[in-house]
Amino acid sequence: MKRILAMVLSALLLASSLAGCGGASSTSGSGTQASSTPVNLTMMFDATATDPTLSVLNEVVKDFNASNKFNAKLTLQTYENEQYKTKLTTLMASNSVPDIFFTWELDYLKPFVDSGKVYEIGKLLDQDTEWKSSFQSGVFDPVTYNNKIYAVPHAKSICVMFYNKKIFKDNNLTIPTTYTDFLKLCQTLKNKGITPIALAAPDAWVPAQFVQQITDGIGGMKIYNGLLDGTVKWNNSAHIEAGTEVQSMVKKGFFQDGFLGMKSANSTQLFMDGKTAMYFMGCWDIASITDKSLSSIVNNVGAFTVPAKDSKNNNILVGSIDLSLAISANSKNPEAAAAFIKLFGSEKYQEEFLYKTGHLPTTKINIDKSKVSSVTADVLSISEKAEGLTPWLDRAFGAGEGVEFNNKCQAIFGGKDPTEEFNALQKFAETNSSK
Amino acid sequence: MNKVMGNKKYIALFVLPAFLIYLCFLLVPIIYNIVISMYSTNLMSPGTFVGFRNYVNLFTQDSTFVQALGNNVLMVIGSLIAHMPLALLFANILFNKIKGGSFFQTVFFLPCVICGVAIGLMWTFMYNSQFGLVNKLLSLIGLGRFSQDWLANPNTAIFAIIVVVMWQYVGYHMIIQLAAMKNIPRSLYEAAAIDGASKWRQFCSITLPLIKNVLRIDAVLIITGSLKYYDLIAVMTGGGPNHATELLSTYMYYQGFRTLKYGYSAAIGMILLILCVLSLVLSNMVFKSEDVQY
Numbered sequence: 001m002k003r004i005l006a007m008v009l010s011a012l013l014l015a016s017s018l019a020g021c022g023g024a025s026s027t028s029g030s031g032t033q034a035s036s037t038p039v040n041l042t043m044m045f046d047a048t049a050t051d052p053t054l055s056v057l058n059e060v061v062k063d064f065n066a067s068n069k070f071n072a073k074l075t076l077q078t079y080e081n082e083q084y085k086t087k088l089t090t091l092m093a094s095n096s097v098p099d100i101f102f103t104w105e106l107d108y109l110k111p112f113v114d115s116g117k118v119y120e121i122g123k124l125l126d127q128d129t130e131w132k133s134s135f136q137s138g139v140f141d142p143v144t145y146n147n148k149i150y151a152v153p154h155a156k157s158i159c160v161m162f163y164n165k166k167i168f169k170d171n172n173l174t175i176p177t178t179y180t181d182f183l184k185l186c187q188t189l190k191n192k193g194i195t196p197i198a199l200a201a202p203d204a205w206v207p208a209q210f211v212q213q214i215t216d217g218i219g220g221m222k223i224y225n226g227l228l229d230g231t232v233k234w235n236n237s238a239h240i241e242a243g244t245e246v247q248s249m250v251k252k253g254f255f256q257d258g259f260l261g262m263k264s265a266n267s268t269q270l271f272m273d274g275k276t277a278m279y280f281m282g283c284w285d286i287a288s289i290t291d292k293s294l295s296s297i298v299n300n301v302g303a304f305t306v307p308a309k310d311s312k313n314n315n316i317l318v319g320s321i322d323l324s325l326a327i328s329a330n331s332k333n334p335e336a337a338a339a340f341i342k343l344f345g346s347e348k349y350q351e352e353f354l355y356k357t358g359h360l361p362t363t364k365i366n367i368d369k370s371k372v373s374s375v376t377a378d379v380l381s382i383s384e385k386a387e388g389l390t391p392w393l394d395r396a397f398g399a400g401e402g403v404e405f406n407n408k409c410q411a412i413f414g415g416k417d418p419t420e421e422f423n424a425l426q427k428f429a430e431t432n433s434s435k
Numbered sequence: 436m437n438k439v440m441g442n443k444k445y446i447a448l449f450v451l452p453a454f455l456i457y458l459c460f461l462l463v464p465i466i467y468n469i470v471i472s473m474y475s476t477n478l479m480s481p482g483t484f485v486g487f488r489n490y491v492n493l494f495t496q497d498s499t500f501v502q503a504l505g506n507n508v509l510m511v512i513g514s515l516i517a518h519m520p521l522a523l524l525f526a527n528i529l530f531n532k533i534k535g536g537s538f539f540q541t542v543f544f545l546p547c548v549i550c551g552v553a554i555g556l557m558w559t560f561m562y563n564s565q566f567g568l569v570n571k572l573l574s575l576i577g578l579g580r581f582s583q584d585w586l587a588n589p590n591t592a593i594f595a596i597i598v599v600v601m602w603q604y605v606g607y608h609m610i611i612q613l614a615a616m617k618n619i620p621r622s623l624y625e626a627a628a629i630d631g632a633s634k635w636r637q638f639c640s641i642t643l644p645l646i647k648n649v650l651r652i653d654a655v656l657i658i659t660g661s662l663k664y665y666d667l668i669a670v671m672t673g674g675g676p677n678h679a680t681e682l683l684s685t686y687m688y689y690q691g692f693r694t695l696k697y698g699y700s701a702a703i704g705m706i707l708l709i710l711c712v713l714s715l716v717l718s719n720m721v722f723k724s725e726d727v728q729y
Contacts, residue, residue, distance in 0.1 A: 086692050093478040093697075111695055115479030202587065204675065258564040260587035260676070399694035411677035414589060424498070431496045 039072035039333050041340065042098035043325075044091075046084040052287035052357045053323075054078060059352070060344050068343075070336035074100075092117050099331040100340060103151055103324050105142035106391060107398030113145045119327035122149030124338045131342050139362040142321055142391065151326035154345050155284075155359035158319030158383055159209055160303040162271065162279045162289060162375065167194060173277075175302075179217065179309040186254045189277050196254045198276040200267035201413050204406035205394055207246075209318050210280050211409040214242040216316040216390055217308030224390040227397075234401065234429050235422035243409070243418025245309070250413060260414055272297060280306070283379045284322065286358025290373045303378040317382070320391035323359060400432045401425070465708070472701035482698060489702035500703065503681040506593050507662055507710075510600065510682065514661040517601030519654070522608040527638060529609070530616045540613070543606030551603075555670030558599045562586050586672055589679035596667055596680055603667075604660070608653055615649035616642055651722035658714040663707060683707045 043061075047054045061076050077098065079087055084102070091097045092112055103109050112118050122144075125132040135152075143151040168174070171192060176182040186196040201207045215223055219238030226232025249255070256262070256270055268288065271279035272295035279285075283303070289295050308314045325344060327337045343349070345363060353359040354367065358376045360383055361367070369377055394402030408421040472489055476482025493500045525543060529536045546554065561568040562585040570582035585595040619642065627637050665684040668674060674681040674689060681689070683703055691700030 089692055089695060111477055111479065115477065117479060202675065204677075258584060261562075261564050261584040403693065407675070407677040410675065411589065414587065414676055416589075416677075431492070 039070050039336050041072050041074040041337055043074055043076050043100040044098045045076060045078045045102045046081055047078045048080050052291060056352050056356055060349050064340050064343050068339055070339060072336040074340055095330060097328040099328055099337045100325055101328060103326045104395050105321055105324055106395045108395055109143060109151060110145060113150050117329050118150045119329050119331060119334050120148050120150060121152060121327055121338060125149060134363045136362055136364055139321055143324055151324040152341050152345060153321035153362050154323035155353060156362055157282045157284055157322040158317045159213055159282050160379055160382055161306050162301055162303050164274055164277050164297055164300055165302050166300040167277045175304045176307055178311060179307045182307050190253055195256045195276040196278055198267045198271040198279045199255050199259050200262045200264040201260045201410055203264050204410040207413040208406040208409035209392060211242050211246055212393060213306050213318050214245050215239055217313050218242055218310055220313040220316055221388040234426040239422050240418050243412045247412060283358060286376055301375045303375055303382060305382055315385050315387040317386050317389055318392060319389040320395060321362060401429045404428050468701045468704055471698050472705050474698040476698045477695040478697045489699050493702060499678045499681060500686060502678060503683050503686040506681060507683050509593060510597055510661040510664060511658055513597040513601055514657050517605050518608040518657045522605050523612055525609045526612040526616060529613055543609055546603045547607040551666035552670050554603055555667045559671050562595055587676055589676050592672055592680045596671055599667055611649060611653055612646060615646035619645050647722060651718060654718040655715050658718060659711045662710050
């Protein structure tokens with residue numbers, strides 16, 4: 001009796017210790033035919049609960065779940081930015097990425113594509129010419145690897161300088177057209193006791209995109225292209241000059257007090273409360289800036305480009321594509337997933353993204369200028385005038401040199417010597433590939 | 436039941452579940468970690484075998500790693516100062532039955548029952564350059580010129596965090612040491628007092644030798660704890676600004692999950708493991724001597 005008891009007990013213990021080790025539950029669905037068997041899709045997206053983009057996305061999901069020819073139901077999971085990156089890389093390594101996932105372009109997606117984790121959506125785009133031809137030319141370039149398309153971009157993002165029209169008007173200021181004017185403008189504001197620019201340094205990419213914009217103005221496209229093909233070094237003169245420029249702006253107090261430690265959201269809030277005159281950010285922030293519940297300057301905001309130090313580079317901006325969606329290689333129903341992505345990029349929702357959240361479209365839709373807010377109109381015209389876009393370096397060079405560039409720019413804002421920092425970055429770049 | 440426990444087969448059977456867990460979740464991962472630390476891999480595509488190159492690169496080419504190692508050493512030193520002499524002092528004061536002893540005992544212990552994330556957030560607010568308590572206090576006592584953005588300044592950030600760690604765990608180690616002191620028979624102190632031994636003499640000749648064993652275990656806890664420290668850094672600075680507050684554990688996370696260099700990250704993990712084992716051996720050597728019994 002005791003022996004049996006002991007065996008049962010140990011078996012129970014063993015079973016309980018192994019519980020929870022089971023594999024992931026299998027996804028149902030029998031494939032591509034428009035059958036009555038329900039298909040379950042999951043999607044992972046980078047957004048916080050208050051993100052206005054999410055409300056449009058929820059509409060798309062609702063619309064898709066209401067009727068689609070695959071009888072598919074899509075479940076949406078959202079994560080905050082940093083969590084999202086961790087989650088996605090972990091899921092990639094363990095082969096359990098949801099059917100559809102949000103991604104950044106260029107070097108962010110590349111390692112996943114190289115390891116065969118991403119479904120080649122280009123095949124489906126080629127079959128559906130109507131879908132493919134609805135996109136503007138060139139938008140697929142940053143998500144094309146070996147001439148194959150792996151993701152569909154649904155927005156264009158550019159970095160602009162938002163400004164508070166009321167502050168400008170009250171102080172008789174005009175939009176600067178030259179770099180000297182821009183510095184003069186900042187100094188005038190500073191002398192009047194108004195903080196010129198809101199910027200949050202703790203997220204290293206924020207100071208970095210500002211340095212990149214100044215660099216674009218000094219060296220133009222050839223710096224970015226040279227970095228890509230290896231002919232320009234990270235410690236090139238344009239980078240160092242930009243670092244020095246930025247540092248002198250910091251010394252003159254052009255950024256708000258305590259910007260080195262201020263959280264991103266708080267710095268944005270300063271601008272939205274009308275406490276700073278300008279704010280440099282990607283145009284995705286239009287959504288918050290024009291949201292009445294968050295912002296008190298909804299009708300008083302405009303945008304311009306930071307004038308280039310070398311005026312021939314005046315319309316070269318930091319910018320790239322955005323809102324890219326890709327399909328996982330182990331998705332059981334890539335066609336159903338593609339149907340969702342097609343709906344996401346349909347004219348109706350491209351318009352909604354533009355009018356409600358200020359995302360610039362990647363498809364060829366006719367924009368009704370009367371429906372967009374004045375700041376979106378500004379950004380649209382900036383985008384039309386743009387002669388070149390340099391994608392964020394942490395997207396173009398991924399987590400190695402790209403993220404280190406961000407860190408070095410953060411250090412420069414904090415007062416470190418630009419020459420030393422960029423020399424260190426170049427040294428890092430030379431040894432990073434061997435790790 | 437005695438019959439059951441006397442049978443080696445049954446003992447093995449009962450130990451098996453615990454052993455399996457240990458095997459699955461500790462031994463196998465460690466061995467796997469040793470293996471991938473010799474590869475250059477992102478865990479998605481097959482990696483390439485690089486032997487000990489990851490380890491060599493860590494020490495010869497990676498200034499951030501060296502900085503993280505240095506920060507870890509600072510963390511160990513800071514923790515040892517706060518959690519050995521300082522905690523001993525507090526424990527000894529409480530041991531000598533001051534008024535409200537149990538109240539202070541609770542107060543000192545309180546920080547280590549609060550979760551690390553909450554503590555991190557609280558201190559982030561306290562260090563804030565705009566509304567933080569630290570800068571306010573400084574200007575109140577006329578040291579306003581020292582006020583700054585503690586966590587954003589690469590020169591002060593790591594020290595600011597070490598202070599929090601010192602504060603957070605001083606009560607924990609105080610309790611451990613106090614418990615050991617309470618095991619010492621009162622009669623020893625009474626005899627010493629009659630012989631005219633001062634409090635200091637009593638502490639050196641009775642308390643210290645008799646709690647030595649506990650101190651040894653405590654030292655191991657302190658050193659390994661501060662070597663593998665992670666949570667406050669993640670909450671307060673995330674290793675920034677520009678890697679100034681990176682520790683081995685946060686840098687390991689960064690290399691693995693941010694740059695997808697899992698092999699390299701595994702090598703950092705191995706260094707961390709070796710350091711922890713070394714510290715164990717070292718503290719055993721320092722405290723090595725025969726047990727004292729009175």
